[in-house]
Amino acid sequence: MSPTSPRRGRAARAVAGVFTLLALAGCSNGGNGTAPATSPSSAATSDGTGTARIVIENFTFSPADLQVRPGAKITVVNRDSDPHTVTATGDKTTFDTGNITGGATVTFTAPSKAGSYSYLCTIHPNMKGTLTVR
Numbered sequence: 001m002s003p004t005s006p007r008r009g010r011a012a013r014a015v016a017g018v019f020t021l022l023a024l025a026g027c028s029n030g031g032n033g034t035a036p037a038t039s040p041s042s043a044a045t046s047d048g049t050g051t052a053r054i055v056i057e058n059f060t061f062s063p064a065d066l067q068v069r070p071g072a073k074i075t076v077v078n079r080d081s082d083p084h085t086v087t088a089t090g091d092k093t094t095f096d097t098g099n100i101t102g103g104a105t106v107t108f109t110a111p112s113k114a115g116s117y118s119y120l121c122t123i124h125p126n127m128k129g130t131l132t133v134r
């Protein structure tokens, strides 16, 4: 293929068209649970990690300090065999996953009010983390 071939321009436009179609498909999809359908640019996390997720492994929350948008859906993955909870410290009505059995994944909704919310595992109260909503 010669780099000066006139076909090259057509190929480039075809590729651009494919990307446009993919972008449109991504916008109309919206059902993958990572962001509201209307605003694909506002991801659940504020610092580019893409998905709001807390992983529990070896009796530790990771990340220990997760930042999310108000009302974001947060997935919690329990990789231990023991059950754990993600429960707001003090007032558990703020958020509380209840028992997450070993190997299970649950989802809860972040508070709609900005702030820094400490949480713990009610079964192992020495397990602590912070959820920052902003």
Ligand SMILES: [Cu+2]
Binding pocket: 059, 083, 084, 085, 121, 122, 123, 124, 127
């Ligand atoms: Cu626990």
